[in-house]
Amino acid sequence: MNTQQLKDDFAKQFGAGGRVHIIRAPGRVNLIGEHTDYNDGFVFPMAIEPQVFFVCRARTDGKVVAKSSLFPGAAVEMSLTGTITKGEPKWGNYVRGPVALLLEKGVPLVGMDVLIVNTLPMGGGLSSSAAMEVGTTRSMLALAGQEMDLSSLALLCQKAEHKYADVPCGIMDQTIVAGGKAGHAMLLDCRDNSKQFIPLNPNDLSVVIVNSMVKHELSGGEYAERRSQCEEGVRHFQKSNPSVKALRDIQIAQIEQAKSALSDVVYRRCRHVVTENTRCLRYAEDLKTQRYESAGKLMVQSHDSMRDDYEITVPELDYLVETAMNIKGVYGSRMTGGGFGGCTVSLVLPRSVDNFMAEIKKSYRGKYKIDPVAFATNATDGASVVE
Numbered sequence: 001m002n003t004q005q006l007k008d009d010f011a012k013q014f015g016a017g018g019r020v021h022i023i024r025a026p027g028r029v030n031l032i033g034e035h036t037d038y039n040d041g042f043v044f045p046m047a048i049e050p051q052v053f054f055v056c057r058a059r060t061d062g063k064v065v066a067k068s069s070l071f072p073g074a075a076v077e078m079s080l081t082g083t084i085t086k087g088e089p090k091w092g093n094y095v096r097g098p099v100a101l102l103l104e105k106g107v108p109l110v111g112m113d114v115l116i117v118n119t120l121p122m123g124g125g126l127s128s129s130a131a132m133e134v135g136t137t138r139s140m141l142a143l144a145g146q147e148m149d150l151s152s153l154a155l156l157c158q159k160a161e162h163k164y165a166d167v168p169c170g171i172m173d174q175t176i177v178a179g180g181k182a183g184h185a186m187l188l189d190c191r192d193n194s195k196q197f198i199p200l201n202p203n204d205l206s207v208v209i210v211n212s213m214v215k216h217e218l219s220g221g222e223y224a225e226r227r228s229q230c231e232e233g234v235r236h237f238q239k240s241n242p243s244v245k246a247l248r249d250i251q252i253a254q255i256e257q258a259k260s261a262l263s264d265v266v267y268r269r270c271r272h273v274v275t276e277n278t279r280c281l282r283y284a285e286d287l288k289t290q291r292y293e294s295a296g297k298l299m300v301q302s303h304d305s306m307r308d309d310y311e312i313t314v315p316e317l318d319y320l321v322e323t324a325m326n327i328k329g330v331y332g333s334r335m336t337g338g339g340f341g342g343c344t345v346s347l348v349l350p351r352s353v354d355n356f357m358a359e360i361k362k363s364y365r366g367k368y369k370i371d372p373v374a375f376a377t378n379a380t381d382g383a384s385v386v387e
């Protein structure tokens, strides 16, 4: 998106003049390692090209006024000296949360006018919420001339998601949106926050995202329910070994041993998390060593595990994965993100991408009478100041 266009749009909304800054925050796709982050496990996301721009200018009256190109209704307003509470419109909570938490942390801030412009759709399972939180935080810091390290920034934004969007999410989305690296996926250890960047060779591989167009809504309670089922599993293992902190500390043999002592649901939830951690580590190794066929198989196993054990897929996503695997040049495919709708991610031979997108769209439209959005994306850098 052209920066002059963004500034012109800003001037139309807020008036001309003053020093206008532009900050960008990307969406993310997770290649593998799903629902492992809040179990102290491993995830393997990358930042993607669709993104959110924050065109902003300082105000001197201590107010934050936000407008969104996606929701052209009234502006969202808050005062840096008042109490900031969540409310309507809902998108405003992704601005209110970070501002309130920056204040709570004692970071000196100045007021802001901000126009938020998306090329990343909201609620599509590509972390639009983390992009809103990270972008808001980066904008407030930029206007106030403040700095924050990437881990603290991700933690602040995760807390904003918990408190202002009511989703008890893990740390993956905010970490990759804040700290992604162009051309690389990030193997993140969610226990100690250590990261390894693994290059994705665009001559060998394309990452293709297909949006099922089924609405993804994580505050519906299923996400929180999965978390508490994992915690129930952890409590069982702690009885015989108090040093167990999370499912990260459990091996598959222990899950099998505990099968009769756990409820069927908790057994299957634990089995997903433990096997997914193993798949995630193997996958990163496979990409490092160009074993793409093996990596692709792990993606399909991951999807099957999310469908059967974690029960977070929907028939539309299952259909997309099954269809993808019957198209030439596809190494692997799986649902990505929190689940219950949203997108699939596929690893595809670059020369097969056009055919893959055409075929999958045709097939999905034939079956569900819905046009899915499909696109290939490179891995991009995390949020940054454009100017």
Ligand code: GLA
Binding pocket: 030, 033, 034, 035, 036, 037, 038, 169, 170, 171, 172, 173, 337, 338, 339
């Ligand atoms: C959502 C959450 C993440 C993670 C994924 C599932 O995107 O925000 O923290 O738990 O679901 O892997």
